[in-house]
Amino acid sequence: MSEWWFWLSRQRGTLLAITIFVVMFTIYCANHPAGFSVNVVQTASNKGVLLAFVAMAQSLVVITSGIDLSVGMIFTLTNCLASAIVIGSPSRTGLGVLAVLAVGALCGAINGLIVIFGRLQPIVATIATGAVYFGLALALRPTPGGSVNETLADALTGRLFDVIPASLVMLVAVVLLVWIPFSRSVTGRAAYAVGSSETAAYMSGVPMRRAKFMAYTLSGLLAGIGGLFLTFFTYTGDAAYASGNTYTLFSIAAVVLGGVSLFGGSGSAIGAIFGALAFRTIGDLLFVFDFDPLWQPLFQGVVLLLAVSLGALGLLRVKNRLEWFG
Amino acid sequence: MSDTAVIAKPSLLRRVDPAVATAFACIVALLFVGSFYSRNFLSPEYLLQQMKVASFLGVIASGMMLAILIGQIDLSLPWLVTVGAMMSCAVGHGPWGAAFAVPFGILCGVAIGFVNGFGVAYLRIPSMIITLATNAVAQGFMVVYTGGFSPRDSASPVMRYLATGFAIPGLPNAVLCWAAVALATVIMLTRTTFGRAIYGIGNRERAVYLSGVDTRRVVLFVFAISGGASAFGGVLLAGYASKAAQSMGDAYLLPAIAAVVLGGASILGGRGTYLGTVAGVLLITLLQSILSVMQIPEFGRQIIYGLVIICMLLLYGRERVSR
Numbered sequence: 001m002s003e004w005w006f007w008l009s010r011q012r013g014t015l016l017a018i019t020i021f022v023v024m025f026t027i028y029c030a031n032h033p034a035g036f037s038v039n040v041v042q043t044a045s046n047k048g049v050l051l052a053f054v055a056m057a058q059s060l061v062v063i064t065s066g067i068d069l070s071v072g073m074i075f076t077l078t079n080c081l082a083s084a085i086v087i088g089s090p091s092r093t094g095l096g097v098l099a100v101l102a103v104g105a106l107c108g109a110i111n112g113l114i115v116i117f118g119r120l121q122p123i124v125a126t127i128a129t130g131a132v133y134f135g136l137a138l139a140l141r142p143t144p145g146g147s148v149n150e151t152l153a154d155a156l157t158g159r160l161f162d163v164i165p166a167s168l169v170m171l172v173a174v175v176l177l178v179w180i181p182f183s184r185s186v187t188g189r190a191a192y193a194v195g196s197s198e199t200a201a202y203m204s205g206v207p208m209r210r211a212k213f214m215a216y217t218l219s220g221l222l223a224g225i226g227g228l229f230l231t232f233f234t235y236t237g238d239a240a241y242a243s244g245n246t247y248t249l250f251s252i253a254a255v256v257l258g259g260v261s262l263f264g265g266s267g268s269a270i271g272a273i274f275g276a277l278a279f280r281t282i283g284d285l286l287f288v289f290d291f292d293p294l295w296q297p298l299f300q301g302v303v304l305l306l307a308v309s310l311g312a313l314g315l316l317r318v319k320n321r322l323e324w325f326g
Numbered sequence: 327m328s329d330t331a332v333i334a335k336p337s338l339l340r341r342v343d344p345a346v347a348t349a350f351a352c353i354v355a356l357l358f359v360g361s362f363y364s365r366n367f368l369s370p371e372y373l374l375q376q377m378k379v380a381s382f383l384g385v386i387a388s389g390m391m392l393a394i395l396i397g398q399i400d401l402s403l404p405w406l407v408t409v410g411a412m413m414s415c416a417v418g419h420g421p422w423g424a425a426f427a428v429p430f431g432i433l434c435g436v437a438i439g440f441v442n443g444f445g446v447a448y449l450r451i452p453s454m455i456i457t458l459a460t461n462a463v464a465q466g467f468m469v470v471y472t473g474g475f476s477p478r479d480s481a482s483p484v485m486r487y488l489a490t491g492f493a494i495p496g497l498p499n500a501v502l503c504w505a506a507v508a509l510a511t512v513i514m515l516t517r518t519t520f521g522r523a524i525y526g527i528g529n530r531e532r533a534v535y536l537s538g539v540d541t542r543r544v545v546l547f548v549f550a551i552s553g554g555a556s557a558f559g560g561v562l563l564a565g566y567a568s569k570a571a572q573s574m575g576d577a578y579l580l581p582a583i584a585a586v587v588l589g590g591a592s593i594l595g596g597r598g599t600y601l602g603t604v605a606g607v608l609l610i611t612l613l614q615s616i617l618s619v620m621q622i623p624e625f626g627r628q629i630i631y632g633l634v635i636i637c638m639l640l641l642y643g644r645e646r647v648s649r
Contacts (some may be wrong), residue, residue, distance in 0.1 A: 067454070114636065119644040121593045123399070127580050128635040135628030142625070242576065249401070249458055262452045294473040298466025305459040308451050325532040325541070 013259015014271035020257065020307075021278040028281050031288040038163060044277075044284070045165040046157055046233060051276040052171055053226030054247050055254035056179065057108075057219040059272035062255050064215045065195040065264025066115060066122035070130030071223045072248030074107045076239055077137040078227025083146025083237025086228070093149040097228065104224015105217050107133055112216030116209050130248070137239040144238035146231075153232040167229065171273065174225060179269045182218060191215045196265025253304055254279045279304075345590025345642045349605035352638060353612060360616045367616065374498065380611035381504035382563050383581055384604065388511050389555025390582040391603045392548045395515075396527045397595025398446055398453035400552045402438065403582060405464035407575030410435045410557025411564035412468055418482030427482045431561045432554050438464055439553020443546035453549075472572060481564045489565030500562055507555065512600050524548060528595030584635050585610050590642065 008015070025044070029036040054071050061068040078100050086096035107129070114125045160166050182188045190211035193201040201208055226247075231237060252262075258275025260267025282303045286296050360367035386407065393400040414431025417423045438460055445456035481489075491499045515521035523544045526534040535541045559578070564570040583593075589606030591598025613634060617627040 118636075118640050120636075120639050121587075124583065124587045124593055124639060125636065127583060128632045128639070131580070131628050131632030131635070133632075135625045135630075135632065138625035138628060142623075242573065245576065249461075252454065252458060253462075256455050262454060294470055295466070297469045298463065301459060301462030301464075301466040304462055305456075308455045308459050309445065309449060322532055322535070325535055 010266075011268070013261070013267050014274070015259075017258040017271045017274040017278065021274045021281065024278050024281040024285065028285055028288055033288075038159065042159060042165040044281070045168040045171075047284070048277040048280045049167045049171050050226055050230055050233070051247070051250055051254060051280055052273045053174070053222050053229065054251045055258065055272040055276035056174075056269045057222035057226065058248075058251035058255045059258065059260045059267065059269045060182075060191070060215045060219040060222070061122070062260050062262060063195050063264060063267060064191045064212050065198070066212070066215075067252070067262070068108075068111060068126050068216070068219055069123060069248055070107070070111060070126040070133055071219065071251055072244035072246065073130040073133040073137070074104055074220055074223040075227045075230065075247050076244040077107065077133045077140075078104045078224040079230045080137040080141040080146070080237035080239050082228050082231035083148060083235075084140060086148050086152070086231065088149065093152055096149075100228050101221060101224050104227065105221040108220015108223070109213070109217040111220065112213040115216065116212050130244075134239065134241060134244060137244075141237045141239045144236055144240075146237040148231045148235050150235065153235065156229070156232050170229075174222070175270065175273070178218060178222065182214065183268065187211050187214045192265055194264070250279060251276075257304075257307055343590050343599060343602060346599060346602040346605055348638070348642050349589055349602060349609055353605065353609050356609070356612050356616060360612075360619075363616075363620060367619075374496075374501075376608075376611055376615055378498040378500045379615070380607050381498075381500040382559055382566065383578065383585060383611060384504040384607045385507050385562060386556055386559035386578050387582040387585045387603055387607050388507050388600075389552035389559075391586045391589075391591060391598065391600065392511070392524065392555075393453070393552045394583075394586050394591055394593060395524050395595055395598055396545060396548050397531075398545070398549075399583070399593075400442065400457050400549065400556070401454060401579065402442060402457040402461040402464060402553070403556045403579050404573070404575035405461045405468065406435045406438055406553050406556035407560035407563065407578055408468055408570070408572060409438065409464050410560030411570035411574060412471065412560075413557075414485060414561045415481055415564055415570045416471075418485060424482055424484050427484060428488065428558075428561055432557045435557020435560070436550050436554040439550040439556075440546065442553065443549030446549060447542040447545035457549075468572060481568045481570070485561055485565030486568055487565070489562045500566065503558075503562060507558070508600060508604065515600060520544065520547070525596055528592075528597070530596075581610050581614075588635065588638055 028044075029040060032040055034040050054075055057071045057074075058068055081103055082096070082100045085099055086093055111122075111126055111129055114120055114129065115122050118125065156166050156170060158166050160169055187207065187210055190201065190206045190208065191214070193204070193206045194208050194211050198208070254276035255267075255272045256262065256275070257278055258267065258271035258273065260272055260275075283296060283300050286299050287293070291299070357367055366372050386403065390400055390403060410431040413434040414427040417430050418427030441460050442453070442457050445451045445460075446453045449456075487499065488503060489500050493499050493502060515524065523534055523539045523541065526537075526539070527541050527544060531541050556575070560570075560575060563574060567574075585606035586598065586603050587593055587606070588609055589598065589602025589604070591602060613631060614627070617630060622630070
């Protein structure tokens with residue numbers, strides 16, 4: 001009983017994110033003209049997974065109480081790279097995919113090295129590396145263009161057995177292959193420890209550097225997977241500054257909606273995924289209610305503002321006023 | 327910092343912040359390198375022109391600096407700049423509009439800044455989140471405003487005069503505006519209890535609260551000022567370009583943060599001088615200008631820009647080893 005209670009309270013943020021998403025998606029489907037159909041789910045999943053991958057990437061770094069303002073740019077860079085090399089014969093395409101993922105991971109690793117050994121604050125270090133990654137993306141694709149292996153692209157954005165959206169399957173696969181092993185390993189637990197208290201983690205001999213390095217590298221890898229999928233959806237590479245920036249900012253919003261504390265040490269990538277899906281659904285809700293699309297950004301902003309203000313309810317439980325100041 | 331007090335140094339050397347000195351040294355080095363490319367980099371006209379361009383970033387970065395000094399950050403800057411520009415353009419017509427355009431634009435920024443401040447100070451929401459949310463709301467308002475009907479987006483004569491006119495011959499008004507903002511900020515930071523509280527909150531808000539300062543009110547006003555500064559920057563930019571455009575503020579968020587941090591302010595708060603921010607603003611403006619004059623393509627500019635920021639931070643922005 002008490003063990004269950006402990007588990008539940010630890011997963012509170014994630015569970016809340018899942019609840020928010022389920023409620024939003026139910027409202028969305030109930031009001032959609034086509035209802036809860038395979039097509040609706042596929043479109044929603046294809047739209048949602050991109051942000052879900054980037055949000056996962058962000059959550060890994062946020063858990064170590066860092067922040068990665070370059071995820072959107074890694075996403076853009078890998079998109080541009082994929083539009084150039086993921087093409088041709090199956091073996092060449094396979095190599096291309098691996099190269100894209102390796103570049104994503106490398107970008108993350110560079111962020112990690114600068115933060116760990118350069119001892120710079122993650123927020124400013126990743127602003128600067130983000131500019132570098134965006135520059136590289138621009139060098140690859142001065143104008144939007146390129147192409148991608150369409151057989152692979154269609155397979156990964158279509159449907160499995162005509163029912164299940166393939167992109168959703170890939171998302172689950174990535175969770176099983178990347179997040180679950182990481183969060184259950186000693187390194188993953190060290191990442192949580194570093195996030196909740198760096199001093200305590202250091203005093204207990206936790207492998208801090210390895211934990212941070214892994215978190216940043218995997219974050220780059222996940223952003224790279226996101227960039228790869230963007231290429232599969234659009235068939236082109238586009239070094240757009242605004243889109244990269246938007247993904248970075250949305251990933252922070254998704255992470256917060258997903259119950260990952262920005263102070264580090266709590267939450268999970270799964271929560272971030274549901275946060276991302278919920279955030280996307282909020283944006284789509286307006287369409288099913290036949291509002292003018294012009295109102296979408298305002299609606300999204302107001303919902304976000306209300307959602308983050310809900311976190312302030314915790315203040316009511318504070319007995320000692322000094323706890324306000326953390 | 328106790329070890330510096332023990333070693334006796336000449337008073338002037340002790341008072342100069344090494345970070346600020348490095349930043350100014352980098353400015354001189356940039357101009358020196360640039361002068362090999364073209365003698366024009368040292369001409370007074372070019373330098374004055376750069377001062378004018380820098381003053382927009384300077385005004386905007388002043389607000390960001392205050393937010394960073396209390397250990398927070400203001401990510402709502404991009405759309406606050408746009409709000410300031412668009413709102414002042416919207417009312418800047420007719421005899422009444424001409425008088426109220428600039429204050430109205432700034433007031434809109436202050437109002438959104440108050441929302442930020444309320445969220446951070448009283449609801450204790452991390453500033454990165456609440457300012458992101460208000461940024462989205464401000465964007466939403468502007469999209470609705472410009473999309474619903476065709477707005478008046480051209481700058482009024484007063485705004486154009488503020489950004490491009492010459493009240494004193496030879497000295498652009500934009501620079502005077504920045505100087506006024508700078509003077510006000512420096513006086514506030516060094517001569518008032520409010521400024522003292524700002525530095526204190528950046529170091530340890532709990533201690534400042536226990537010393538009897540209403541820290542939440544200070545935080546509230548810091549964000550309001552920061553919003554006003556962003557909006558004022560937007561007003562000047564609109565006057566400079568003689569019109570307001572959507573997403574005109576996007577290009578200012580990262581340079582503003584970079585300028586403050588390059589100027590030696592700690593992103594964790596409590597440490598930093600306005601002189602440093604001035605150095606950071608000039609450094610970034612010069613870097614961007616020299617890279618574009620040398621006709622380096624956009625991608626090269628981005629890469630060099632990022633690398634230079636990392637290198638300079640590695641020079642003097644490192645944290646102490648956690649032990």
